Amino acid sequence: MKQVLATVLIGTLVLSSCKPKYEKPESSAGDLDATRFVMIGGSHTSGYMDDALYYEGQQYSIANLVSAQLQKVGSGPFYQPYMSSNSVGVSGQGMSRFKLGYKTDCLGVTSLSPVRLASSGDVAAFGSNVYNSSQAFGNFGVPGMTVTAVNFPSYGTLNPFFGRMSSSTSVSVLADATASNPTCFALFVGIEDILPYTQKGASSGTFTNTTTFSSAYEQIVQTLTANGAKGVVSLIPDITEMPYFTTIPYNGLNLTPDKVASLNAIYNPIGISFQEGPNGFMIQDPAAGAFGVRHMVAGELVLLSTPLDSVKCNSMGSVFPFRSEFVLTLDELSLIRAQIADYNNAITAIASTYNLAIAKPNEVVKNLQSGIVYNGITLSAKFVSGGAYSLDGIHFNPRGNAIVSNEFIRALNDKYNASIPAINAVNYPSVTFP
Template sequence: MSNKLYSLGILLISLAALLSCKPKYEKPEVSKGEIDPTRFVMIGGAHSSGYMNDALYYDGQQNSLAALISNQISLVGGNLINQPFVNSTSVGIGLTGLAQLKLGYKTDCKGATSLSPVRVSATGDGYIFSDNLYSSSTKFGNYGIPGLKLMDVATANYGQSNSFFARMASSTATSVLNDVTATNATFFTSFLGVEDVLDFAKSGGTITNLPSVNNFENAYTNVIQQLTANGAKGAIATIPDVTEMPYFTTIPWNGLTLDAA
């Protein structure tokens, strides 16, 4: 009997010890380092805007690259950025005028039905472009604009050729770079250049408007000089390896075996 009581006592003591052991979690220290996080702005193309599933729509903007960075900067005193949101119930609209994609069932040309990307609506939401959202009192912090090329960033009247910028531009005559520098950002991120080469790569190199190395360098240098003119610091990205993007890797170039005939 005493042995049983002894064993039970050991068990209870062990359980009490286990239950009393709480993991120690030390909150990581955050530091702003050498940056001034007061006013953050990001400039870039579709990848920065929150363009997802082949369209610009609210949920995508909520998770834009600019928003994710802004959330982290807010931990060291930065203000959350203002974004040119579309309506939360909108089906969105892409560069081709179509609505966002979702995963659904689709019947192919052979009558087989399977999961596939399908449009959430027959057409995109053109109403997105009907209003100008600019406000001088609450300037935007996300200048990620679908279709924006580095070579067009300083082009005046750019809103006339890109409706995604027109809906947030300070005037019909302005350029993207002019509006970005007008924010007087103290910290910036720049992710330009992808749109300049992506169409070229998707066409198999048949499009001839690929910028030269010198023109690309000069254009990017101009952007950085203007963004740092007032002493702002920033992080810069240019072009990732586009051949590693899902567009080029999901279906291999030689994935179809052809008959000898």
């Protein structure tokens, strides 16, 4: 018996001595010189969320989150053009940021909804320049900035978001971004080249054509890499997969029998009929026969800008068809998605030419459509409750920004043999409920 016990004890000691030990991988910049990092982009880069630029959102900007991880592998201090910490924020239209609050609709029903924090935004912020020559900014995310605007002289006189942070009234964003001679960069531009057109239901304006886009994009990359800097460029997500475009169902016209009878009396003479339950909203469409109206069909999108009180109480979307500015038809969506694909093909080709890493936040946006599980937490593109987007339905919230930031980190690690630590997005806030 003693011999058996001794054998078991020895075996246990042998097994214990062979137990693998987990060693945390060392952080490393690999082939990347992370000393001076800058990021150029539009509103998503700046920390714009809840339809405004404001202090807390800037703290969780993609640029700031990526920089924090790069600092673990040798990057220096990172400065941002912060709004005042007590600011209500400011949108491109001069409005304050959204918060989640209670709102009563035209039917007298009170429910949670995005509401403005104040009656007007902090437009005074545009009158005060925050540039500091001793603390050169690293975040050159400028809300509303297109690819062609990045190297446009005196851009600050056209866009107050850059005007408040530029070194002079005559400088371009690219000139200020490269003044510190960055050794590492990230480029996340292109969304604004098509977003305004898409947000207007493809009813007005236009988008940057591919040739102009590609030429301007390469000029930016050529300037950023001229002194040997390495970096990452980003593909453009399909913005039509964001909650702003996917929240209201195309067949959200739910009808009771009396409503069916009323609408059939109006529309049956022109060959359009309704049924009890869900129906496609009515929209204006010049191509829809002599009367230019029709039902929406599966795959078409109703924009979040649609005045829902008018839908509920004033027969908008039924007796009075939606105007083009509130919807995206299949033809319009096909055009928009093809344009995004053309932009991404141009970005991919330029990245190959200049041997740069490619981040793919477009995959994050696509996966959020069906939902993802991240460290045990389910996230989706569902408006408000999905956990990834802010209250404007286009920009991410802090948690969403953390997930997208990891795409930039992953791309840098893969391309430059680096071990930049990933972000645990669960540690970042989502939508705050009252």
